[in-house]
Amino acid sequence: MSRAPFSLVTSAVVPIGRNDIDTDQIIPARFLKTINREGLGDQLFCDWRYLADGSPNPSFVLNQPEMAGRQILVAGDNFGCGSSREHAPWALMAWGIRAVISSSFADIFRNNALKNGLLPVAVSPEELGRIGSLLEADPSAELTVDLESQEIRLPGEGRIGFEVDSFARTMILAGTDELGYLQSLEPQIAAYEASHPPRVSTLHAG
């Protein structure tokens, strides 16, 4: 199985200047009773996005009309902490986000994002501050996140390099998924299993 190859996104930015945005905020747990991935874009940041009566909260950034169609989210440190729910990257992507820029990401969120082709782009706190100042001066400034060259291009000549897991990068650029890669290793996995008998069996006690 594969998905469309992905190498870069150019877009204006959705800024959420908070640290430690947890996955319970990205997609509250009450929406995890779904058995598919439908409708998650409408529930993204639900409790910040809607008021108690269900109407859009005008002070939340996603409800500003100019945000529609933006594909890059810029957020504070330690984005995606908390629950392992993959519904978080699914919800971000369903809304239209393709890259999140922060100064760090929680480990499970980063893994989940990369496996879906959503780019977690970690930059230094200083560079995040630089992007923040740029957006303050021009909220509609467009950035380019380029996975191929591993850099963010700012308006004008600005460039910020970023690191990304080399294997995940290859997979995303090619549009290959990791399960296909694991399946290609079947002979080695079978050899490992032959020399590592199961520690327990859930099929019988003892």
Add this chain to the structure above:
Amino acid sequence: MNDTNSESARPRTIVEKIWDTHVAVPGADGAPDVLGIDLHLVHEVTSPQAFDGLRERGLRVRRPGQTLATVDHSIPTTDRSLPIADEIAAKQVSRLEQNCHEFGIPLHGIGSPHQGIVHVIGPELGLTQPGMTIVCGDSHTATHGAFGALAFGIGTTEVEHVLATQTLLQRRPKSFEVRVDGSLHPGVTAKDIILSLLSRIGIGGGNGHVFEYGGSAIRALGMEGRMTICNMSIEGGARAGLVAPDDTTFEYVNGRPHAPPDWEAALDRWRTLPSDEGATHDRSLSFDAGDLSPMVTYGTNPGMGFPITDRIPDPEAMTDTTQRDSLRAALAYMALSPGEQLLGRPIDVVFIGSCTNSRISDLREAARMLRGRHVANGVRVMVVPGSTEVKRQAEEEGLASVFREAGAEWRESGCSMCIAMNGDELSPGQYAVSTSNRNFEGRQGKGGRTFLASPLTAVASAVSGRLSDPRALL
């Protein structure tokens, strides 16, 4: 299978030893290692899309005998003889039943004597053992690290990978030694150790690392206290946290349904696991258990905690502007003011439960303090055992009647108000003292406000109707 590596004279940590014996395919050309998985735990919330993926590709579950499913997150904790009232939850539970049936995975569903929170039943059944690799689509999988297993939470795509191949692509994590020596004072518990650690390092402080907990205070804890600590490793950003196995571990596993039949051989293997003398960690931190007081959180992440007698910090005193904004937002959500003391603050709900603190020893401690006392008027107290077996045991020991007679609700097992998916939730604006693991905005119900604390602090607060120091009731 050999847990020692004769080729390498270099001292290794327990994580390195477990890793080395589980590399099915070493990473080459920049690819991660392929890690063999000994046990895969599955629940209703993070699995349906993974099973759909298998069907789309025409794949089977590779090792049903290394896989176990249960229902915990979205099920009601009320009368189980009734159908699930929430249609969406009912559909999710029945989808798990169908998937387990179709793919041959054993399921402890509603009605099974082994149903329970996934991180309670693994250890209870003896499936969680030292030296294993254990994964689950749930961030609190680190709980199983208490046995000296490498256990971590994964997303749904990775759940599909494990179902299909019994392996995962993984990079070797860094190691973070957390050493706690000294002795806990009465009224101070394992929960207070982990809340104190989180307050020191912050919610992202362990990103990229695995915690190895050690020191005399950790050694002195029983297995259930160690599970409480390992459980909240993820709240410090570490995907896994573990404690090297010792006699306490072996005693706990011995005699359980899935304990190894060749017990002596297992012991020989397990005794090689602890980190070698001279093994190095990427980071270290130590503190003394004797310096700790009962801890409580005041903010909207588990790192925002302090000793229960402290006063709310002032965001205006902070120099980092983003940190200041975060604390301001947290205090606004919690409706608390800088300088205020939490002690004595009226509360609405007390929740005793969750994969952090719902095991039999938690309930025994809570019941011991509650015996002969009564819940304060107007406070709702929910006690939710971690598994059907814990519930049975608590009823047999008379703990359930202590809770009921004191005016608490005694419920069926599940995740319940820790994650508030099943209708057990706070109303907007309510304050709860909760023995669970997360105090994020809305975590226990939209608009609800959570103070995380130990079971003892929860009971002391239930009795007075105010956030209270358990040491006064000892």
